Amino acid sequence: MFDALADRLESAWKKLRGQDKITPANIQDALREVRRALLEADVNLQVVKDFIAGVEAKAQGAEVISGVRPDQQFIKIVYDELVEVMGDTNVPLAQAEVAPTVVLMAGLQGTGKTTATAKLALHLKKIDRNCLLVATDVYRPAAIDQLVTLGKQIQVPVFEMGSDADPVEIARRGVEQGKAEGVDTVIIDTAGRLQIDRDMMGELARIKEAVQPQETLLVVDAMTGQEAANLTRTFHEEIGITGAILTKLDGDSRGGAALSVRQISGQPIKFVGVGEKVEALQPFYPERMASRILGMGDVLTLVEKAQEEIDLADAEQMQEKILSAKFDFTDFLKQLRLLKNMGSLGGIIKMIPGMNKLNADQLKQGETQLKRCEAMIKSMTAQERKDPDILASSPSRRRRIASGSGYKESDVAKLVSDFQKMRGLMQQMGQGGFPGMPGMFGGMGNPAAAGNRPQPGWRGYNDPGSKKKKKEKKKKGFGTL
Template sequence: MFKSLTESLNSVFSKLRGKSIISEDDFNLAMREIRIALIEADVSLEVAKKFINDIKDKVIGEKVIKSVSPAQMIIKIVQDNLVAILGSEKSDLNLAVKPPAVIMMVGLQGAGKTTTSGKLALKLKKQKKKVMLASLDIYRPAAQKQLEVLGKQIDVQTLSTVTDEKPITITKRALVAAKNDSCDVLILDTAGRLHIDDNMMNELKAVKEIASPAEVILVADAMIGQDAVNIAKSFNEIISVTGIILTRIDGDARGGAALSMRIATNCPIKFIACGEKLSDLDDFYPDRIAKRILDMGDVVSLVERAAEIVGQEEIDKLQKKVKKGKFDLNDLVGMLKTLNKMDGIGNIMKFIPSSFTKKLSSGVPDDNKVKKYIAIINSMTEKERQNPDILNGKRRLRIAKGSGTGVPDVNLLIKQYDQMSAMVNKFSKVDHSKFKESDLMNMLSRK
């Protein structure tokens, strides 16, 4: 997501960074290029104009053209403006109502409402909420069966299906069932259409009146482009949307829909669906997304995802060892296995600035090498894992044969382990009480 916008903005900022003084013409040209980049990224013209005008107002107020570091000041103002447009702060679901809290999922057919309903149910289940799923989609073939299957996969209760039952009747029955079963949350997966029509909207209004939902979530395809504004406005004007979930984020390189829909509806983006797995539903943090758009990385989200997959206890154990400067091949194989669980190197690199990944490109193994390295370490004895210095030629040959690899592969693994070990030693000498995310990037960038 945002790949094309990130690349375009980087190109603009690189031109500014090369100047000690930025003239008014330089600034106006940069603003023109940023506006073009926004529009090419599917940001609506109205939003793009507002964005540029806000930046110009702030730049004039800061007298940035004459500042000591004008490029950095402009980048900071662009970042702040992106955060403001994306929503300033993370917006949580409003579940502080008498249970069951009803979440009404709305949107066009094909946006991924049913799958997203399952993802949201799983996320709430992990938060110790008792959830019930109910499908109101009697029009799309097998829609109700699809939700039932998803419910079984995540061990979440789904409302039983009754033949020829209408959406209003299903809603009433779902409310009674969720209350009787002491559910905390009831998710209503409403029917979508290929386009917005009166019948669709009248049905949604009727369901909303009966269910009195705590949240009305618009599920929208991030790849829909500039039409996102019209769709968001239509839903919001008729049924008052309270939040947005963007789907297919991983398949869109532009991402302008996120900026446009947030402004069009004045509703927060609550989550982004970033993959096909039911666990692939991330909280939407405006400040972190702004950093990713500006290619500043998002280490915080990366660490949080690692903690969720491996467990905070394991993360803490590794941190303690790292702080003491201790790091052996047992720790390395654990990290490599975590990479696999996190969908590989490519997925992780999305959270790291491109300027940093380019420096690491020769030292970071691809996903095929990760599997090979795991096999190599698994072929070592416990003593060898704890003391890599004893790995002489004879031992390396034995390990290569045992893992089905070659001695050069073993040598390369040890070389990369030595580099990581040196990094750990450097990290152990840092005052962690004063440690910041930016410090991590700067330290790792040094060779």
């Protein structure tokens, strides 16, 4: 959702390239681009004004560090200001001194509140906190059934008393049930409305008075832009909230909500929803979000996602297989599924620094190639997955796999050939070598990529002038790369 904002900000940095230092005169064009970028991202006008004033003050008083270009220093100043606007640090959930901790979920209808309730329960379950969900939305058809279904999916119990009971009584008895069962967190899903009204606020106030929650979290839709910030402020003034959960942050909205909520409402964003799956909830870290906005990636979140999915014993076993060239199609399929569990390929790629420039078509092509690999591997027998070499010498096996997966025999042959090369490459890398990188992963199983050649920058790529560069490096004492 931040692609357009990132592109706009990059044009701001260009205004300072080639400059010797930051001056009040030469930053005006850059500031104008930043202002335009934020307004187009639907950031609240007052937040934009304060942001630009803060950046300008810091930029004009900044001493350019030796060896750092003015545009690089300006990026650092904008990064620091972004972090400050979004709240400096992550604000974790509060915990009661005596269990259970009570979390009250609020929000308008259609923001994904019930799903966010289940997502939060799963997130807490992953950090060894046992939860009880309480269904008090007696107005929306099937709201209770939805929460019960989600509870079964994540294996978290749900307390409900049907759609005829009083929501305040359901909440009160749900907390009592949590105490009796010894759970440490009770999460109460409340009813939403199409708009803020007196009845809604009154019921929320009564539920809050009855259960005395440690956290009152407002679920807001990031696609509403700066209106999400105004909504958070209104709820805080009327009910008193402790934070917000921003949903649909993976959508095509412009990102203004993430930059406006803290400044306008005074309340922190505690979690963000980054997908429809029940696992797609992340704690909100302002510094990581600022890094994503500026196209610097988010390695820490990527590592955390990987740690959730990767089993250490499996990883060690996989490493041994790679080093001994015993990595087979079964292992490859397992890695593809692991990648799927971590989220979309586009979402993962953009967390890697420097990879934000891949366009939608490239990412879509990558997703398509992974799917065609998976389809062909699934059409193989267990023996063929375990021993890919038998496919290289058996056209009849390749034809059967092609027929079963819906592709051509040449597609299967290309997959097998690329896999064998990749396996050899992995073994050489594990032994300390790093030969020229062929077009493996990107072209695997794709006949159109059969002619892929190594890209400039890899060792072994013999581009024009590379010998000259090596000679120059030798003269400077760097040796060869």
